[in-house]
Amino acid sequence: MTVSTIDRAASSAGCTGTDASGTPQANAGAAPAPTIAVLIPCYNEEAAIGKVVQDFRAALPEATVYVYDNNSKDRTVEVARAAGAVVRHEPLQGKGNVMRRMFADVEADVYVLVDGDDTYHAASAPQLVKRLWDEQLDMVNGARVTEIVAAYRPGHRFGNLVLTGMVAKIFGSRIGDMLSGYRVFSRRFVKSFPALASGFETETELTVHALELRMPIAEVKTPYKDRPPGSHSKLNTIRDGIRILRAIIMLVKEERPLPFFSGLFGVLALLSVILGIPVIVTYFETGLVPRFPTAVLATGLMLMAFLSLTCGLILDTVTHGRREAKRMHYLSLRAPGNHPQLAGDRGDGRR
Numbered sequence: 001m002t003v004s005t006i007d008r009a010a011s012s013a014g015c016t017g018t019d020a021s022g023t024p025q026a027n028a029g030a031a032p033a034p035t036i037a038v039l040i041p042c043y044n045e046e047a048a049i050g051k052v053v054q055d056f057r058a059a060l061p062e063a064t065v066y067v068y069d070n071n072s073k074d075r076t077v078e079v080a081r082a083a084g085a086v087v088r089h090e091p092l093q094g095k096g097n098v099m100r101r102m103f104a105d106v107e108a109d110v111y112v113l114v115d116g117d118d119t120y121h122a123a124s125a126p127q128l129v130k131r132l133w134d135e136q137l138d139m140v141n142g143a144r145v146t147e148i149v150a151a152y153r154p155g156h157r158f159g160n161l162v163l164t165g166m167v168a169k170i171f172g173s174r175i176g177d178m179l180s181g182y183r184v185f186s187r188r189f190v191k192s193f194p195a196l197a198s199g200f201e202t203e204t205e206l207t208v209h210a211l212e213l214r215m216p217i218a219e220v221k222t223p224y225k226d227r228p229p230g231s232h233s234k235l236n237t238i239r240d241g242i243r244i245l246r247a248i249i250m251l252v253k254e255e256r257p258l259p260f261f262s263g264l265f266g267v268l269a270l271l272s273v274i275l276g277i278p279v280i281v282t283y284f285e286t287g288l289v290p291r292f293p294t295a296v297l298a299t300g301l302m303l304m305a306f307l308s309l310t311c312g313l314i315l316d317t318v319t320h321g322r323r324e325a326k327r328m329h330y331l332s333l334r335a336p337g338n339h340p341q342l343a344g345d346r347g348d349g350r351r
Helices: 049-059 076-082 095-105 122-134 154-171 202-212 237-255 257-286 292-331
Strands: 015-018 024-026 036-042 064-069 086-089 110-113 139-145 183-186 217-223
Touching (some): 036 076, 049 076, 064 076, 076 086, 122 217, 202 237, 237 257, 257 292
Parallel strands (some): 036 064, 036 110, 139 217
Antiparallel strands (some): 015 024, 110 183
């Protein structure tokens, strides 16, 4: 990379003098410009991918644009390569699988993630990258703004509001558009992200990862438009909405086990009491237990309730240990931004 998006005047600022022949000499203490990678997961985007690659190459001329093809059956690969992208392949179907592969393979200081459907605003990328680098953030989310109904259908908009609201209620209200496919990440976010999802629920996983580790993040509003002619959405409102909802429930179980199992304890205990009170009343009145199966069921439900509470207490301790381990790994990676005192350090052990 020659000229940084962070500061296009950095090349001149890095020269502080000349040698005997008058050749400018670089300041040995100048911080290196960050390497930027644009990551584009793709499946059957022949109609849009060429323009996406061209737009991001124009917006971030110093970046390397990677297109990861996910078993496309059209000319996505040929078009992306002709537009100047580095094309790679991921055979496991699903956006989450592609994300896992991209994050594992690509080395950079700043990662720009965007869908290959030409709906996101490439010209906003320098602003997102600059904010992440200048403010030493780990994620900048591109919140979608549009008045085009076809671009952001009411069903998708409503589902996003509901699911984002659920995550905000449970994990913290710091992101307004959880399902945006336009984000910028630091290296330490990418290399500490476990990437366990396989499909569109990966955006939920990205958001929860940032919220759980209490990373410094921000959200910037960006224009959003409809797909170009010939391009079709792969998102199914009902099916993928259910998958995302299921992912949220599983993340609550994994990351908030005590509230999750305490809620289960409350439901089971309430059912046990409702079933058991008539049996107890009858016993005190007659000294008999005529509804013996109901008594057994009420007892079993109460035992299950306390078993759930015990599981919650144990798993909460385990989760706390896991969170500490993830936090320590996250802290072992250098923060984004220029660090004058460590100007020669690339942030990942490279110099």
